[in-house]
Amino acid sequence: xxxxxxxLVAFTLLSPNHSGQRTKRIDRIxxxxxxxxxxxxxxxDWFQRPSTQASSNYGIDKDGRVGMYVEEKNRSWCTxxxxxxxxxxxxxxxxxxxxxxxxxxxxxDRLIDLCVDICQRNGKKKLLWFGxxxxxxxxxxxxxxxxxxxxxxFSNKSCPGNWLYARLGDLATKVxxxxxxxxxxAIPSGMQAREFVSLSEEQVIAKVGALFTADQxxxxxxxxxxxxxxxxxxxxxxxxxxxxxxxxxxxxxxLSGNTWGGSTWDGSSVYTKKTQEQNVDGSYVTITxxxxxxxxxxxxxxxxxxxxxxxxxxxKLRYDGLKGCTDYKKAxxxxxxxxxxxxxxxxxxxxxxxxRWKLTQYDMAGEASDVVKYYRVRKSWEDAKSQLGAYTVLxxxxxxxxxxxxxxxxxxxxxQVYPEVAEGATSGMSNADCPFLVKVSxxxxxxxxxxxxxxxKTGQYTGIGVFTIVxxxxxxxxxxxxxxxxxxxGWIALSYCERV
Numbered sequence: 001x002x003x004x005x006x007x008l009v010a011f012t013l014l015s016p017n018h019s020g021q022r023t024k025r026i027d028r029i030x031x032x033x034x035x036x037x038x039x040x041x042x043x044x045d046w047f048q049r050p051s052t053q054a055s056s057n058y059g060i061d062k063d064g065r066v067g068m069y070v071e072e073k074n075r076s077w078c079t080x081x082x083x084x085x086x087x088x089x090x091x092x093x094x095x096x097x098x099x100x101x102x103x104x105x106x107x108x109d110r111l112i113d114l115c116v117d118i119c120q121r122n123g124k125k126k127l128l129w130f131g132x133x134x135x136x137x138x139x140x141x142x143x144x145x146x147x148x149x150x151x152x153x154f155s156n157k158s159c160p161g162n163w164l165y166a167r168l169g170d171l172a173t174k175v176x177x178x179x180x181x182x183x184x185x186a187i188p189s190g191m192q193a194r195e196f197v198s199l200s201e202e203q204v205i206a207k208v209g210a211l212f213t214a215d216q217x218x219x220x221x222x223x224x225x226x227x228x229x230x231x232x233x234x235x236x237x238x239x240x241x242x243x244x245x246x247x248x249x250x251x252x253x254x255l256s257g258n259t260w261g262g263s264t265w266d267g268s269s270v271y272t273k274k275t276q277e278q279n280v281d282g283s284y285v286t287i288t289x290x291x292x293x294x295x296x297x298x299x300x301x302x303x304x305x306x307x308x309x310x311x312x313x314x315x316k317l318r319y320d321g322l323k324g325c326t327d328y329k330k331a332x333x334x335x336x337x338x339x340x341x342x343x344x345x346x347x348x349x350x351x352x353x354x355x356r357w358k359l360t361q362y363d364m365a366g367e368a369s370d371v372v373k374y375y376r377v378r379k380s381w382e383d384a385k386s387q388l389g390a391y392t393v394l395x396x397x398x399x400x401x402x403x404x405x406x407x408x409x410x411x412x413x414x415x416q417v418y419p420e421v422a423e424g425a426t427s428g429m430s431n432a433d434c435p436f437l438v439k440v441s442x443x444x445x446x447x448x449x450x451x452x453x454x455x456x457k458t459g460q461y462t463g464i465g466v467f468t469i470v471x472x473x474x475x476x477x478x479x480x481x482x483x484x485x486x487x488x489x490g491w492i493a494l495s496y497c498e499r500v
Contacts, residue, residue, distance in 0.1 A: 013041070079149070115171065122146070
């Protein structure tokens with residue numbers, strides 16, 4: 001096997017941390033995030049230390065300079081997998097220090113250049129990204145194909161970070177276009193892809209909801225329905241927001257410049273798409289709808305309401321009755337009856353998602369300009385069955401709670417507003433009270449590595465039960481603070497806990 005090195009290299013400092021010559025041909029590229037805005041020299045110094053026990057073939061620093069630390073002929077120590085490192089050219093990229101480990105534009109552009117060069121020198125004409133671990137690792141690339149793999153598939157890590165992970169489809173597309181002597185289709189002026197930042201589930205939904213309230217007031221369809229459809233159909237809540245996602249009407253999309261097969265473009269930003277979709281009786285009809293091309297998932301969801309209102313079967317509106325509908329349960333039923341889904345549980349699933357994520361807070365009252373926000377009187381936010389009423393006037397909600405000892409008032413975000421709770425010290429849950437016991441009544445409360453939704457999830461849930469808290473800290477995403485579990489598993493949001 002013959003191996004060469006990239007002519008793009010601006011700095012070389014070869015690391016002792018490698019396994020010698022590869023035993024397999026190169027047919028993979030594995031991009032990583034450094035977790036820091038490093039220089040090529042600084043990264044080289046790090047890989048020089050035997051104690052580091054890690055290395056990569058190349059690195060791209062914060063200024064876009066390429067460093068070489070292990071020659072391509074040798075196997076680096078980079079992805080926690082001997083099999084992958086034997087086959088992959090590994091590239092560390094300067095990034096932010098916290099999830100989503102965002103990268104500068106110059107770093108991403110240089111990554112494209114380096115991937116093109118690696119493919120060309122190794123006789124590859126295509127760079128592939130499947131976005132699926134099992135499919136990727138079982139796939140044997142053809143002689144002219146290179147496959148993207150990622151560190152997180154082999155170890156409990158976020159690497160390459162959600163910023164780059166969301167763009168790997170775009171990376172593959174642009175590299176393949178360059179290899180064929182073409183340029184990837186440009187996004188129309190004014191429609192450049194906005195930076196997609198991986199946030200907590202609650203934060204993403206809030207961001208999407210804000211798009212509806214700001215830009216979709218004229219749509220006349222509930223934001224909650226479109227958002228719930230995306231959550232249900234992309235599997236969101238089980239995986240990253242954009243990973244393997246379809247847009248809500250069945251056309252595959254990419255975060256960075258959507259290109260949907262079978263669509264026609266009018267030269268601005270409006271696309272017309274005809275799809276064959278199944279009716280409830282099993283027959284197929286041609287549905288025609290105009291939609292817009294967006295550079296990120298959030299905008300695509302926001303535009304879904306326009307599709308629901310405009311989809312036609314012949315000259316008849318497919319979802320007649322949606323315009324001006326203010327009852328999400330009725331809206332969901334209209335959509336199902338129109339043949340959107342044949343599943344008998346589709347309505348129940350959507351309604352359950354809307355309730356779980358409190359999506360109605362983003363709905364319009366018909367075409368009104370403000371979101372209807374309710375104060376709910378309950379024993380606890382999680383105990384929805386105990387609710388005595390929902391009020392638009394806080395004073396009325398307080399009066400109801402005063403009549404029923406043990407009841408509290410919660411706003412539309414599930415935050416207790418009456419009786420008032422001191423910021424950072426909720427219901428006897430502070431450092432002064434540690435250790436103490438809390439009860440968790442939901443099955444999917446995330447355990448995080450730190451105190452805040454800006455820290456990584458451990459991938460575990462508490463489950464329903466009683467847990468010991470040994471430390472309390474303030475942090476993003478929980479007004480009541482964050483509690484460290486005695487077990488050492490991590491931190492949980494105390495807003496979802498009740499002091500025992």
